[in-house]
Structures are given as C-alpha cells and as structure tokens.
Amino acid sequence: MNISRRGLFGAAGVAAATAASVAAAGSATAATAAAGNGGRRIRTGADIAASDKWRVFAGRKVGVITNPTGVLEDFTSIVDDMVAHGVDLRAVFGPEHGFRGTAQAGEAEETSVDPRTGVTVYDAYGATATKLAGFFTTAGIDTVVFDIRDVGARFYTYIWTMWTAMQAASKVGGVRFVVLDRPNPLGGRARGPVLQQGYTSGVGLLEISQQHGMTVGELALFFNATFMERAGVAKLDDLQVVQAAGWRREMVGPDQADRWIPPSPNMPTPQTATLYPGTGMVEATNWSEGRGTTRPFELIGAPYIDYRWAQALNAKKLAGVEFREAYFTPTFSKNANVVCAGVQVHILDAEKVDAITVATHMLVEARRLYPEFDWRGDGGRWIGLLTGSGRFQQQLEAGASAEEIVAAWQPELQKFRDDTEPFLLYGGPR
Incomplete structure (x- = not known):
C-alpha cells in the first residue's frame, strides 16, 4: 500500500x-x-x-x-x-x-x-x-x-x-x-x-x-x-x-454474512445490498422494486409483466446472476396489494455480480417488451437523480442497447477511480 x-x-x-x-x-x-x-x-x-x-x-x-x-x-x-x-x-x-x-x-x-x-x-x-x-x-x-x-x-x-x-x-x-x-x-x-x-x-x-x-x-x-x-x-x-x-x-x-444487521428496513440481507446499486434504479419506474415483500430489490415486477422477461434476461447469461419467473403482492409502496409478475434475481456468485450492468439489462428489456413500462410519474426526474445525469434516460428512451449505455459511463468511472486512489486505506484489486 x-x-x-x-x-x-x-x-x-x-x-x-x-x-x-x-x-x-x-x-x-x-x-x-x-x-x-x-x-x-x-x-x-x-x-x-x-x-x-x-x-x-x-x-x-x-x-x-x-x-x-x-x-x-x-x-x-x-x-x-x-x-x-x-x-x-x-x-x-x-x-x-x-x-x-x-x-x-x-x-x-x-x-x-x-x-x-x-x-x-x-x-x-x-x-x-x-x-x-x-x-x-x-x-x-x-x-x-x-x-x-x-x-x-x-x-x-x-x-x-x-x-x-x-x-x-x-x-x-x-x-x-x-x-x-x-x-x-x-x-x-x-x-x-x-x-x-x-x-x-x-x-x-x-x-x-x-x-x-x-x-x-x-x-x-x-x-x-x-x-x-x-x-x-x-x-x-x-x-x-x-x-x-x-x-x-x-x-x-x-465474508461477514453472519454479522449482518439490516442497516435499513428494506436491506434485510447481504444479497439485497449486492443488488441494490442496480435494482435500486427500479424505484424510478412504475414497477415494484419489491418493497413490501420479504425480498426487496431482489423481487422486481409489475401487474402487466409475463414470463417473457425472465426468458429474455436468462438468455443474456449475465455474470453471477440468474432470473426466476416470480409472482408477488407488495403489502405497501408501489402496486400495493396488487399481484405483480416479474423476476427474482438470484445471486450465484457475488464476486462476479455487476449490479448496475444487470439492472441496465433489466430495464432495457423491460422497455422493449412492455409498452406499459414508464417512469413513476415525474417524467424521469428520479432516474436522473439516481443515475447522476439525464444520459441514462435519454439513451434508454432512444433505444440504446445495455452495452451502449454501460459503455457511456466508462471514461468518467475511470477518472473517479484515479481520483480516489490516493485515499484508499485497504489493499486488494480495484
């Protein structure tokens, strides 16, 4: 070091x-x-x-x-x-x-x-x-x-x-x-x-x-x-x-699953935390991000989704995850007390999961398959705040692929890694 x-x-x-x-x-x-x-x-x-x-x-x-x-x-x-x-x-x-x-x-x-x-x-x-x-x-x-x-x-x-x-x-x-x-x-x-x-x-x-x-x-x-x-x-x-x-x-x-204490009511497990930086973006949509279920940010869906979403996502073979067709009824938050269809995101290998890339593929496929997909009533303001700019919304609405969306942030991400390097206190690959 x-x-x-x-x-x-x-x-x-x-x-x-x-x-x-x-x-x-x-x-x-x-x-x-x-x-x-x-x-x-x-x-x-x-x-x-x-x-x-x-x-x-x-x-x-x-x-x-x-x-x-x-x-x-x-x-x-x-x-x-x-x-x-x-x-x-x-x-x-x-x-x-x-x-x-x-x-x-x-x-x-x-x-x-x-x-x-x-x-x-x-x-x-x-x-x-x-x-x-x-x-x-x-x-x-x-x-x-x-x-x-x-x-x-x-x-x-x-x-x-x-x-x-x-x-x-x-x-x-x-x-x-x-x-x-x-x-x-x-x-x-x-x-x-x-x-x-x-x-x-x-x-x-x-x-x-x-x-x-x-x-x-x-x-x-x-x-x-x-x-x-x-x-x-x-x-x-x-x-x-x-x-x-x-x-x-x-x-x-x-590494410390046995020491896990939920840091907030909707962060019950380390698996939830692993997915949250990505599936947290679903909060900006009219879909349920699983609040009001026992698996928030792992169960994702809406009343109008069907089996095709899970099929399309599994066909991508995204690293570290697999998607199970799932049905659930949130007890509060969006779509409360309404049966939703969608997926549960299962983590197969946490070390390989890039949650933001995974969620980007999820949103791209959701918009492609379901015309009912929309932002949560604010014209996309919330997705801009969550992703940090208007670019994600613009690319998604323009029909960009998940790969194109992910590629767009790589230069700024590398600069952030370089800028923060002097302040890192712990060893290991970055």
Whole structure:
C-alpha cells in the first residue's frame, strides 16, 4: 500500500494494535490498526477502539452518529458500551430510519432522550450543515464520531449524513471528526456512472460513482481533501479513521454474512445490498422494486409483466446472476396489494455480480417488451437523480442497447477511480 499519499495516525491506545504516522493527506489523519488479526474474522474500527477501552476518546466530549449497525462483535451498541466505559457521551445523532432503527424509508425518529443511557438523541435526518452545527454547539461536544454500516451505493443516504456532519464540524471549528470504519459489503470496486453537476439531491450530493467501492473512512478522507473548500468550509484539521482489520477490497457480502444487521428496513440481507446499486434504479419506474415483500430489490415486477422477461434476461447469461419467473403482492409502496409478475434475481456468485450492468439489462428489456413500462410519474426526474445525469434516460428512451449505455459511463468511472486512489486505506484489486 502506498501510504505516502494517505494520512495515518495512531490515536492514543489504538496504536497498541500497530500504527504508523505520516504526513496527512489534505491535513487529515487516519487512526489505523494492523490488519493481521490471526484469522479471517474481520474486526471493525469500533471493535478495535472498544478493545482499547475507548481511550481514543479520553478527555473528549463526544457526540455519535450511528444506528442499529453501530455495534461491536458481540452486537452491543457502541453507544451503550461507551457509556458503560465512562466515555463522556453528550449526544447521539440519528440518521434516516433513526438511532434505534424504528422508522421506514424517508422517515426518522424524533429528538428524544434514550431511555437506556439517558443521552439525548437528535433527529439528524435531512438536517443542513448549519442545523447540525447548532446541534453540536447545543450538545457541547468537541468530537463527532461516525459509525454506520454503508452498503456502497451513492443513493444510500448515510454517507450524505456523514458529509453534512463533516461540514457542520468545520463550521463549529476545533471539532475532531472520527470515523469508526467498517468494510464495504460490496467490496472495493467502483462501478457505474458518476454524478454530474445539476443532479445533486438528498440521494447524491457529490460527484462519486453509483457504486463507489470505498469504505466510509476512505470517503471521508476523499470528501475532506476534495470537496470541503468548494462547499465553502475549511478542511477538517483533525479527521481520523480507525481502520477495520482483516478486510481486503476483493471481499464481498458473504465474508461477514453472519454479522449482518439490516442497516435499513428494506436491506434485510447481504444479497439485497449486492443488488441494490442496480435494482435500486427500479424505484424510478412504475414497477415494484419489491418493497413490501420479504425480498426487496431482489423481487422486481409489475401487474402487466409475463414470463417473457425472465426468458429474455436468462438468455443474456449475465455474470453471477440468474432470473426466476416470480409472482408477488407488495403489502405497501408501489402496486400495493396488487399481484405483480416479474423476476427474482438470484445471486450465484457475488464476486462476479455487476449490479448496475444487470439492472441496465433489466430495464432495457423491460422497455422493449412492455409498452406499459414508464417512469413513476415525474417524467424521469428520479432516474436522473439516481443515475447522476439525464444520459441514462435519454439513451434508454432512444433505444440504446445495455452495452451502449454501460459503455457511456466508462471514461468518467475511470477518472473517479484515479481520483480516489490516493485515499484508499485497504489493499486488494480495484
């Protein structure tokens, strides 16, 4: 690993696992622990910090951004463990779905006091940097901690909560920002189109690829060095990443399937996450993406589909997947309580799956076979926000093949890979 372009900082106590200190990339630093842990078991940044009794936060006034995925190896919440070990925890900030995970998509939990710990939990979902900065000031914190399992897709909102919190920390000034890193369940390969200016929204605030192929710690370093000043705030002087141990970029979902906690109500399994960067695009159509079933983003369909779609898709022999003709009735969301026909996407080999390419073939064939196929009533605005530009819609409606659509984003994707290379903290093929 080329560490000359990456800042690595052995925070107090965490250095016990072996750390190196070099000049920080973009004046940021990253707390790192040795990856050699004597076995295949992956240890998260939280596990490593907790094993040192949270001394990384000694003498600090801490606020934590987390949700039900912010747990240790024994599934203890990091919030509960920090309080039990005497960390001066002043506040928790809940993202979409809330700190304890009780809210559905697009919803959050209201600001309240956590009954177990007595810590105030602020509703941070959708908060601007200015509003978050106000929360930080009110709570009296000098350290912001981010620990949430991301699923590796640009339109999954937790990374944008982190980005907003980074700006808020800069606005307050003198605030340390610490990312307790976790593996990317999709592995370390970036795929898909890169967001373009004019298509920013709550599901994509910066120019990253649709499947970004980075951990949240790597993203934080990239965001800090590349986008903070453009956003009108100073780079963070004290940005630390407590690295996960035992993870490499070629590891995908099944490597920690036994540790999987749904990061949101419609992300029940690693298989769901594997497909989500692609089949999430179905949300922009008048089809069901499987919300309201036990297999969201794996079951895809609509009332007017028939067996021909599964046949056409299987004939393509797409790498790592197979399509089963399926029938289902969503209990909520689009086509609720209506029988839908379509497919279940079965993952045969997660390491070979390119979910965005798979979904592109699915949409191309859907439009070719079914004249009823349409966008979800917004003229295609949502597909532009999900794919990051108007190009996908334009090509699809013009009758382009899936291969032509995929080829169109390759130059921008390669540039994104090149731009992010200096901020990667974990080895393995990209």
